[in-house]
Amino acid sequence: MARNTARPVVTLKSTAGTGITYVTRKNRRNDPDRLVLRKYDPVAGAHVLFREER
Template sequence: MARKNDVRGVVKMRSTAGTGYTYMTTKNRRNTPDRLVARKFDPRVREVVEFREER
């Protein structure tokens, strides 16, 4: 059975292209308190765009 870990939380990454497409990922909130920014593929616009963490 999986352990519940409060430090490593689930975050939602939303596309900056305005399509509303999201990725779910985890991050260590203690080591990375800032919002995540990653370049990932958005299938709705069919290109790699910036995704930002949504709270």
């Protein structure tokens, strides 16, 4: 089966510097730039920005 190239798997890394990552999918047509989401970082104990890394 072919992978869907329009929705690749991306890794989100914490900007707090704790090394926590999330894995998600994104739509390249709607979000061509790097994805930035505010998610919970259990090491920092707060919601912080997570940026897409390539």
